[in-house]
Amino acid sequence: PAPVWNTRPDSIAAVGDSITRGFDACMVLTDCPEVSWATGSDAGVDSLAVRLLGVTGAAQRSWNDAVTGSRMADLRAQMERAVxxxxELVTVMAGANDACRDSTGQMTPVADFHRQFQSALTALRQALPKTEVYVSSVPDLKRLWSQGRTNALGKQVWKLGICPSMLGDADALDAAATQRRDMVQARVVEYNKVLAEVCAKDRRCRFDGNAVFDYRFGTKQLSHWDWFHPSRNGQARLAEIAYRTVTATDP
Structure with a gap:
């Protein structure tokens, strides 16, 4: 019998948040979908779509339905547009904004996150039973803090309100600040467990095995506008991880 997973899907739709929109990778406070890891056309990024479909194919058969600022609660509506x-393949990268809130108390509860992700996947399955899904883990926000805080400019930009739950008071190392960051980190780990568990129940879904979360990025991979979102280089690394996961004969 033919394998369930096709390592060469012929069309791609992307859903998710600002990372997939290439936000702050080209200009400050601006989406730059041409450098998106999933569907971008930028030669330096070599997006998943370009790697799988070629330049012409990617231009004709890939779509970016991600929306900057989205949380998991928004994913079902995006999925309904994507279908x-x-x-043949939908890429999902969502969850960072569920942890990046004004306070830890505002983070999306894990049970809600689970229900919202399941709902989005169900919407896809009801419309397209055979479409494959690649699910990225939520990035390591605590590593973002530890890397970005080495840059004085970055810390000034963070004060404008970028991921306050993790990046607020970036130089504070007291017990309260440490506990706050640990709470955010623990929530991200829980979110990634949810993504893995829900995806594992769908034989046409592949989770990245925490590859994005585990990636040891440095400041070169961060936007030099905000020291939070991926730079072009960071987007290219995300594309590599996605391509490796999608094309693996045995995940």
Whole structure:
């Protein structure tokens, strides 16, 4: 019998948040979808779509339905838009904004996150039973803090309100600040467990095995506008991880 997973899908739709929109990778406070790890056309990034479909194919058969600022609660609506393209593969990168809130108390509860992700996947399955799904883990926000805080400019930008739950009072190392960051980190780990568990129940879903979370990025991979979002280089690393996961014969 033919394998369930096709390592060469012929069309791609992307859903998720600002990372997939290439936010702050090209200009400050601006989406730059051409450098998106999932569907971008930028030669330096070599997006998943370009790697799988070629430059022309990616231009014709990939769609970016991600929305900057989205949380998991927004994913179902994005998925409902994505299915209209009838893609053979949908990429999902969402969850960072569920942890990046004004306070730890505002973070999305794990049970809600689970329900919202399941709902989005169900919406896809009801419309397109055979479409494959690649699910990225949520990045390591605590590593973002530890890397970005080495840059004085970055810390000034963070004060504008970028991921306050993790990046607020970036130089504070007292017990309260440490506990706050640990709470955010623990929530991200829980989110990634949810993504893995829900995806594992769908034979046409592949989770990245925490590859994005585990990636040891440095400041070169961070936007030099905000020291939080991926730079072009960071987007290229995300594309590599996705391509490796999607094309593996045995995940």
């Amino acid at each position: 209209l393209h009838r893609p």
